[in-house]
Amino acid sequence: MLPQALTINDIKIENSTTKTFVLAGSLVAAPGQFVMAWLPRVDERPFSLAESNPVTLTIAAVGNFSRAIHQLQIGDKLWVRGPLGRGYQLPGDPLGFENQTNLPHQAMLIGGGYGVAPLHFLAKRLLTDGHHVAVIIGARDEANLLCVDKFKSLGVSVWLTTEDGTCGQRGRVTDALVPLLADSPNKPHMVYACGPTGMLEAVAKLCQVHRLPFQVSWEAHMRCGVGLCGSCEVGHGWLTCLDGPVFGFNPKFLDAW
Ligand SMILES: Cc1cc2nc3c(=O)[nH]c(=O)nc-3n(C[C@H](O)[C@H](O)[C@H](O)COP(=O)(O)OP(=O)(O)OC[C@H]3O[C@@H](n4cnc5c(N)ncnc54)[C@H](O)[C@@H]3O)c2cc1C
Ligand code: FES
Numbered sequence: 396m397l398p399q400a401l402t403i404n405d406i407k408i409e410n411s412t413t414k415t416f417v418l419a420g421s422l423v424a425a426p427g428q429f430v431m432a433w434l435p436r437v438d439e440r441p442f443s444l445a446e447s448n449p450v451t452l453t454i455a456a457v458g459n460f461s462r463a464i465h466q467l468q469i470g471d472k473l474w475v476r477g478p479l480g481r482g483y484q485l486p487g488d489p490l491g492f493e494n495q496t497n498l499p500h501q502a503m504l505i506g507g508g509y510g511v512a513p514l515h516f517l518a519k520r521l522l523t524d525g526h527h528v529a530v531i532i533g534a535r536d537e538a539n540l541l542c543v544d545k546f547k548s549l550g551v552s553v554w555l556t557t558e559d560g561t562c563g564q565r566g567r568v569t570d571a572l573v574p575l576l577a578d579s580p581n582k583p584h585m586v587y588a589c590g591p592t593g594m595l596e597a598v599a600k601l602c603q604v605h606r607l608p609f610q611v612s613w614e615a616h617m618r619c620g621v622g623l624c625g626s627c628e629v630g631h632g633w634l635t636c637l638d639g640p641v642f643g644f645n646p647k648f649l650d651a652w
Contacts, residue, residue, distance in 0.1 A: 396621070398433050398474035401450060403467055410538050413455045413509055414465055418473060421448035426517035427482030427589075427612055427641040431620040433474040437463045441479070441617045443589070443640070445512035450475060453512035453541070479620050480640050483517050483587055483610050486526060503575065503583035504530040505568050505598055507590030510612065511541040514589050518549055529583070530554070531571045533594065537562035569597045576605045585610065599644070610643040 401418035408414055422430070424447040432452065433439040438460045445451040456465040467473065486500035502521050506514040511532050518528045529552040534540045536559045546553050554571045555563025564571050568590075576582060586609040588598045595611045602609040615627040615635035627635035633642070 396476050396479075398431070398476045400472045400474050403469050403471050403473060404449065406467075406469055409453065409541055412457070412539075413453060413541065415445060415451060415453045415512065416464070416467070416473065417446075418450040418452070418475070420450050420475075422450055422478050423447065424478035425482030425485075426513060426520050427610075428478040428480050429620075429640060430475040430477030430479065431617070432464070433476070434460070434463055435474070439476075441620060441636070441640075443510075443513040443612065444478065444516060446516050447478070451512075453509045455509045476620065480636055481638065483612075483641050484643055485520065485524060486584070487524075500526040500585065501583045502526055502528050503572070503586045504528060505533075505572065505586060505588040505590070505594075506530065506541075507533045507568060507594045508539075509541065510589030510591070510594075513612065514587065515542050515545050515549075517587060518546065518551060522549060522551070528552075529575070531556065531568045531575075533557070533568035533571075533590070535559065567597065568594060569601055572598065572601060576601070576607065583607065588612070602644075608643070608645040610641050612641050613639050615640075 401420040403416055404419045405417035424444050429441045429443045431439050432442050440460045442452045445453045454461055454464055456462045504514045521528050530546050531554045533556040536557050556566050556568050556571050586602050588595055589612040615629055617636050618624040618626045620636045622634050622637040629635055
């Protein structure tokens with residue numbers, strides 16, 4: 396799959412480290428899928444789709460490549476290959492999880508850092524299919540909370556957590572999740588998470604304790620993005636670019652994490 400050059404139509408500054416790039420082009424893609432973004436003579440890196448129509452990427456500047464993207468201006472070009480990988484499975488997809496076909500489905504979305512952006516794409520898809528959506532957004536502090544107004548404008552329930560207590564509940568996303576899992580009428584049928592590895596591990600452990608199915612969008616070092624180089628192997632022979640980046644687990648059937 397060759398990269399296509401897409402013009403940057405809009406750039407939104409989300410916070411001190413993160414920008415959202417809206418590109419002139421669309422893809423037929425599922426929430427959770429990613430593209431390989433390429434800058435000639437710089438590098439190529441994977442980024443989750445924050446939207447597929449138009450192609451939208453929310454990117455934190457943390458190293459050489461992401462900082463180079465942050466230098467781009469409206470009218471510049473970014474090359475993308477994709478969509479790649481397996482996205483989030485939606486209710487009715489053949490996962491074999493309990494309540495998968497019971498409609499409407501109660502979805503709990505949990506996001507941290509730039510991981511919140513692809514969950515907004517997922518929320519829109521779940522709402523279009525008639526499901527109930529709640530979201531927990533976590534960050535270090537208020538300035539780093541992403542997409543809060545975008546989620547509120549969807550009309551979904553939004554819980555906020557900050558580690559320093561500057562907005563919402565003081566603590567981590569799991570601190571907000573625990574009481575919601577105990578609340579049986581609102582107990583989710585599926586947890587969908589995207590964010591830093593530590594957050595995903597904590598959410599996964601909690602879901603295991605509560606015997607709740609969950610899907611996490613995992614990150615690994617990628618080179619080819621299409622299953623050829625093996626650099627994204629995460630154990631069990633699984634390739635993050637092909638078998639993921641979204642991995643689904645049902646603790647009732649699978650106790651290993
Ligand atoms: C499936 C997938 C989806 C992804 N989606 C997104 C996305 O939507 N938005 C996005 O911004 N990135 C996303 N990434 C990460 C992205 O691909 C790059 O790894 C990231 O932009 C860093 O690349 P770099 O070359 O700028 O920095 P590097 O040179 O690779 O790293 C520079 C330094 O920053 C550290 N670092 C790397 N990543 C992070 C991080 N996330 N937070 C803090 N420090 C970090 C490294 O440990 C290193 O010390 C995704 C990765 C995968 C595998
Ligand atoms: S990135 Fe090459 S096999 Fe996954």
